[in-house]
Amino acid sequence: MAASRPKSLFRNLNAKIAAIPMILTALVVFTGGTIWTVAYSFTKSGLLPKWKFIGLDQYERLWGSRRWMISIENLFIYGACMLVLSFVIGFILAALMDQKIRFENTFRTIILYPFALSFIVTGLVWQWLLNPDLGVQSVIRALGWESFDFDPLYTAEIAIYGVLIAGLWQGTGLIMVLMLAGLRGIDQDIWKAAKVDGIPAWKTYIFIIIPMMRPVFITTLVIVASGIVKVYDLIVAQTGGGPGIATEMPAKYVYDYMFGGQNLGQGFAASTMMLLAVLIVVIPWAMLEFGGKKRG
């Protein structure tokens, strides 16, 4: 009467059926797709993928292209400014919100709402606000400051900062919320101890709280950084990459070559470079996070 031991493949069968989408996604799309793209970045694919190996030619062309260089430069400027500013502003706002203030919900709702909006909507609003003839610049000039000059979207040198303003407006709320969650996760006894010891609040933040929040910072950093690399919609909506090619970004380069330029090889090579950039950020984090401890 004893149940026969089921064959190992069919044991726990329902769970395996439930996991089929995950297994297919992980193996075929994520792993397979990535390998495929990397492999085809070494080929002469044009309108259609073609397995004609040409070594590093696509990469040489890529790094020789002015548009790609500007894209990379923009990504660095946008990325660095976005990370630094959004972390500083986000943390300060979170710390202010953590002072047992009244109307905390109202403030949080207001600061976070842009995050619910799409990049397209964000980009279009700020395109309008930064419109030189009717937007902020003209309003301030109308107030009497005739020489006021703030026209990022039509001035190539500073156009990327116009995008940055919109990006910050959209994304800082998220960081504030994550930081606030981190602050709330800290044992309140730490604050009591610091108070009894007579340590001023700002010192407590810098020397005790921030070091304790390291995991939150790192997780947030990875999330924000991987979001920055993917920036595409914002550019399309706000500037279309212009003026000229002043606000081009790698993700847009990939899309334009893959689906608009009939030059798949360039698109593959550019996306492979993006992958590389992300791996440089993610792998050290993953090793830090999961390498040390292994949970059962």
Place this chain on the structure above:
Amino acid sequence: MADTAQNALSGPQGPKPRKRLSRNNILIYGTLIVVALYYLLPLYVMVVTSLKGMPEIRLGNIFAPPVEITFEPWVKAWSQACTGLNCDGLSRGFWNSVQITVPSVLVSILIASVNGYALANWRFKGADMFFTILIFGAFIPYQVMLYPLVIILREIGLYGSLWGLVIVHSIFGMPILTLLFRNYFTALPEELFKAARVDGAGFWQIYWQIMVPMSLPIFVVAMILQVTGIWNDFLFGVIYTKPDLYPMTVQLNNIVNSVQGVKEYNVNMAATLLTGLVPLVIYFVSGKLFVRGIAAGAVKG
């Protein structure tokens, strides 16, 4: 001794007097109010611009409230605004987005919740490896998977169709949703699961009768996450559908950034607001759950 007795009577007693407007409070509230105004400004400008007529916009400044309120731009944005391809306004994009969002949200949540449940309670050999790849995949820029997915969808005959896009949304939503559900189910008491097994319930019975009824909050969180995410999507909509299926965001961008004709800023702002309305409503209605959703996505368990 008399001295201390005197002190005891005249010294501080009762509640400590508190200054309502301490320097600290002015600093805190002042900063927060200024920041809040800055964050609200674009929304305000969108609303007032959308309610003005074009002559007023050309003359006035963008922060001034409308002298003469008109809803004309809203009507036009909804039903008449032109892209390069058609003049149906945003309504077409709206219905496309509804058609895309509903099945995408349902399918992606169903797949991810069952998957998270399997990972939490019915672990099998290799499950952790696939899960690790999946989570890693969330950080890979999806640009490297765009074209392979085009090929896959073309092979199964779904490229350019609604269901193709549903699959794409389910795939890219899977890492975060699976993580969300796995962590939630793992945090439920394991003894409940054991008790149900002793009671003779199987995989699907435990899922539907024990797990789902206990997990409604996390399903709501997942819904919020997915509805806003999918509604706001632009890239996948452009790549994996045909122009007559373009979602609202694409339609909006095509209307506003269309090079033809005179720019009608009031119509553009009305259209922008209309597109942002669905996620905004969800955001304001769901309140804390939205916050919980993004925090849950960020903080690993």
Place this chain on the structure above:
Amino acid sequence: MTASDPSISIKNLDLSFGAVRVLKDLNLDVAQGEFVVLLGSSGCGKSTLLNCIAGLLDVTAGQIFIGGQNVTWEEPSKRGIGMVFQSYALYPQMTVEGNLAFGLKNAGVPKDEIRAKIARAAEVLQIEPLLKRKPAALSGGQRQRVAIGRALVRDVDVFLFDEPLSNLDAKLRADLRVEIKQLHATLGNTMIYVTHDQIEAMTLADRIAIMKGGHVLQFAAPHEIYNRPNCLYVAEFIGSPSMNFLDGVVSGGSFASDVGSFALEGYGFAAEPGTAPAVFGIRPEHIASGAAAAEMPIRLDSTIELVEPLGSDTLARVRVGEQKLWVRMDGQASVTPGSALPIGFSAERAHLFDKSSEARL
């Protein structure tokens, strides 16, 4: 199957999580209708063993028989067991009635039969007024009754309890302990009960299995475990405060240690040892003090270091040379730290263990 067959029989059971071997070649036979308590400190494998019996964990090697049938690979619901958990594990969205009915519905029992079974279980456990309520509206003790009821309605031969009283406060714990004992007397089922509380173990069990590191060290009736612990670990684990131990050497019927040497007259040696290093154990309650000490065959002079009055009795920590001993004395005894106290005991109530093997001599 005959009446003399064991109700549960575990043969050479092994369980590993990866490289960690949690249960090691474990054997255990539980008689029909017996109340067995698995006792041990956390991490000893007692809950793991219970989960293996329930079928909630896949074993690595060995066999499990319940009611004479090999159920090693059987589903939990097909093993004829009911289980009660520490956290009660009541389904929060179902009423009490729904909780009791869930298992029966899954087994395809007809509706009116379900109703009858629930009514009977509710009567036994006195939870009839609670049937329409949700678990959240019940007190801890009521929840645990419902959890027991869930096992009860299924008419199973074997009840498994996984620390069922640990989440309750002390008073309720004592009450429910009595009820569980009463239930066992009424139903006569085989019950296996996991706990880390030795009072629960001593009061409930027909036999106690003391576990450590995935082994069963001793499997015997409570009085046997208390009076004749078969190894040093069991001797130390059972009893509160713990047994006093003296290191020394046993040779030719006497024991020599740094507090002196004394004859082991009246000690029942399992096997007469030669000369060997050994540990001498005596429980605090078996040490006489004050005037009564004079009548004991072994007498020592001690100094009181610390006194813990408990009301019903008083514990004192005393010093003999460098050695510290706990002594239990009457609650009315008036003793003060620093004063001298004559103590005495008899080798009849002592325990001797081999120093290296830790087995009872």
